[in-house]
Amino acid sequence: MISDLLMPFQYEYMQKAIFVSALVGAVCGLLSCFLTLKGWSLMGDALSHAIIPGVVVAYGLGIPIALGAFVAGTLATGAIGWIKEMVAIRDDAIIGVVFSTFFAIGLLLISLYPSPINLKMIVFGNILGISDQDIVQLLAISALCLATIFIFWKDLFLWCFDPIQAQVLGFPVRLLKFMLLTLLTLTAVAALQTVGVCLVVAMLITPGATAYLLSDRFGTMMIIALFLGSLTSFCGAYLSYFFDGSVGGSIVVLQTSLFLIAWIFAPKHGILAMKGFKMKSLRLEFK
Amino acid sequence: MTSLSPEKLTITVRGVTVTYSNGHRAIEEASFHLEAGCICALVGVNGSGKSTLFKALMGFVKPTDGDVLISERPVLEAQKRNWIAYVPQAEEVDWTFPVSVWDVVLMGRYGYMNFLRMASSNDKKIAEESLQKVQMWDFRDRQIGELSGGQKKRVFLARALAQQSRVILLDEPFTGVDVKTENAIIDLMRELRAEGKIILVSTHNLGSVPDFCDHAVLINRRVLAWGPLNEVFTEENLTKAFGGVLRHFHFDKSTIDDNDGRSVTLITDDERPLVLGKGGHLEHRNLTNSKEGNEP
Numbered sequence: 001m002i003s004d005l006l007m008p009f010q011y012e013y014m015q016k017a018i019f020v021s022a023l024v025g026a027v028c029g030l031l032s033c034f035l036t037l038k039g040w041s042l043m044g045d046a047l048s049h050a051i052i053p054g055v056v057v058a059y060g061l062g063i064p065i066a067l068g069a070f071v072a073g074t075l076a077t078g079a080i081g082w083i084k085e086m087v088a089i090r091d092d093a094i095i096g097v098v099f100s101t102f103f104a105i106g107l108l109l110i111s112l113y114p115s116p117i118n119l120k121m122i123v124f125g126n127i128l129g130i131s132d133q134d135i136v137q138l139l140a141i142s143a144l145c146l147a148t149i150f151i152f153w154k155d156l157f158l159w160c161f162d163p164i165q166a167q168v169l170g171f172p173v174r175l176l177k178f179m180l181l182t183l184l185t186l187t188a189v190a191a192l193q194t195v196g197v198c199l200v201v202a203m204l205i206t207p208g209a210t211a212y213l214l215s216d217r218f219g220t221m222m223i224i225a226l227f228l229g230s231l232t233s234f235c236g237a238y239l240s241y242f243f244d245g246s247v248g249g250s251i252v253v254l255q256t257s258l259f260l261i262a263w264i265f266a267p268k269h270g271i272l273a274m275k276g277f278k279m280k281s282l283r284l285e286f287k
Numbered sequence: 288m289t290s291l292s293p294e295k296l297t298i299t300v301r302g303v304t305v306t307y308s309n310g311h312r313a314i315e316e317a318s319f320h321l322e323a324g325c326i327c328a329l330v331g332v333n334g335s336g337k338s339t340l341f342k343a344l345m346g347f348v349k350p351t352d353g354d355v356l357i358s359e360r361p362v363l364e365a366q367k368r369n370w371i372a373y374v375p376q377a378e379e380v381d382w383t384f385p386v387s388v389w390d391v392v393l394m395g396r397y398g399y400m401n402f403l404r405m406a407s408s409n410d411k412k413i414a415e416e417s418l419q420k421v422q423m424w425d426f427r428d429r430q431i432g433e434l435s436g437g438q439k440k441r442v443f444l445a446r447a448l449a450q451q452s453r454v455i456l457l458d459e460p461f462t463g464v465d466v467k468t469e470n471a472i473i474d475l476m477r478e479l480r481a482e483g484k485i486i487l488v489s490t491h492n493l494g495s496v497p498d499f500c501d502h503a504v505l506i507n508r509r510v511l512a513w514g515p516l517n518e519v520f521t522e523e524n525l526t527k528a529f530g531g532v533l534r535h536f537h538f539d540k541s542t543i544d545d546n547d548g549r550s551v552t553l554i555t556d557d558e559r560p561l562v563l564g565k566g567g568h569l570e571h572r573n574l575t576n577s578k579e580g581n582e583p
Binding site: 212 | 308363367384402403
């Protein structure tokens with residue numbers, strides 16, 4: 001019985017998949033706190049698609065894919081910012097146009113030039129077949145992101161919460177924005193390899209949204225999101241072995257289930273608690 | 288960091304023009320000068336360039352022409368020295384954020400903290416004193432969305448206090464605020480003025496200005512008048528600043544002399560009225576608390 005449960009750990013590829021997923025889930029969870037509060041969900045989706053041409057070119061040239069993704073991501077955000085200045089269109093329309101264009105360029109490149117990556121990898125992730133070289137890159141990306149967030153989380157949070165105050169204090173607000181965008185790009189690369197491009201945004205939003213329902217303090221929210229992101233990714237990868245399903249799919253379904261549970265049962269922001277509050281005040285009224 | 292350097296505190300705005308990238312010229316050749324220990328109202332209608340001038344003072348927009356200097360230094364340098372504090376309007380803040388009252392007030396101390404923004408015991412002491420001063424210490428663990436309008440305003444006032452700045456900018460401080468908070472804000476501004484700070488209040492609420500301000504800058508894309516309040520707040524200047532927006536009620540046949548001689552009652556529904564006497568001097572003035580008590 002126990003040996004059955006430990007079965008996934010007997011295979012090296014499953015060990016790798018489980019622990020890499022857990023690490024990526026932790027980083028994504030931490031970052032998701034900033035994205036949900038800043039209202040950057042669409043930006044997360046956009047960037048995860050926009051980095052594809054960079055990933056493809058980097059694979060082709062044999063340079064770290066994080067570097068290629070970073071260049072493509074920066075180009076995309078630069079293009080979004082530039083178009084915003086030049087044309088009077090709503091932000092979401094500009095983001096939509098830019099990220100789908102970048103994604104399309106990525107798809108074209110994949111189809112035109114034969115390379116070790118294929119469409120399936122991009123769309124669904126490739127955590128079960130991840131190479132040691134990619135694992136090293138993922139470890140480096142995660143370490144860099146964790147360290148940056150650990151050092152600058154208060155500055156980043158102030159910028160999200162009250163950019164005016166950040167600027168009045170003389171903080172480098174442009175740099176903080178660039179920092180958060182860079183963190184987002186790097187984390188998107190990591191998540192891309194784990195769950196695939198379609199599900200990146202779930203990894204980058206759901207843990208933060210769940211944690212928001214469970215806490216009134218940003219510090220606590222980050223700890224909860226980190227824990228949730230890592231736990232769901234660990235369990236998702238582990239469970240996927242038994243029903244032979246997609247790793248990304250099971251991680252994201254787990255995350256959404258926890259979100260739903262939190263949404264219903266959260267002590268303060270859950271729908272039951274809110275209903276209870278209403279009932280209580282009604283009872284008071286009728287007394 | 289020397290927050291109390293010997294140089295004198297002044298605000299100098301010299302020939303400032305701000306043109307936005309879409310070609311809109313928000314302010315033109317604005318100039319005025321303020322010295323330590325004053326409460327100055329920045330008065331103008333919506334679209335008069337009031338908020339642009341505020342942004343220029345905070346270093347958010349770069350003047351296309353002219354200088355904004357605080358103690359003869361550029362605004363960006365003043366920011367780094369923690370000289371400028373800003374109290375936002377309620378709608379500028381997202382009240383759903385997971386932050387407590389205590390967290391917000393500590394944000395006023397970030398400029399003094401190390402790069403990890405770890406609060407020293409001194410930072411905590413100052414934050415506590417600031418919260419006590421606005422009577423919000425008991426609410427320190429509340430999430431900011433769980434406060435009333437007046438309490439919210441007082442929290443951000445406490446943050447500005449905790450920053451120990453030289454210049455404090457307040458944007459429409461009395462909007463959505465109860466009378467208790469309004470009085471608390473006015474008392475606090477007077478205290479800060481006595482400490483030699485410059486308090487700049489942006490408002491369109493004319494009637495409340497004589498209650499607590501001793502200086503005023505009237506703006507309508509250009510600075511129309513600036514200086515001590517009773518020189519600036521004349522009917523002629525205000526008409527220039529507000530154009531057709533103001534409603535005038537002239538009491539041509541005042542019965543003051545026929546009755547008890549001094550007292551007038553004016554009933555108004557919303558904002559405080561500005562009452563000018565014959566010849567355009569300020570009729571209503573809260574003389575009991577004002578510093579120099581300019582007799583009209």
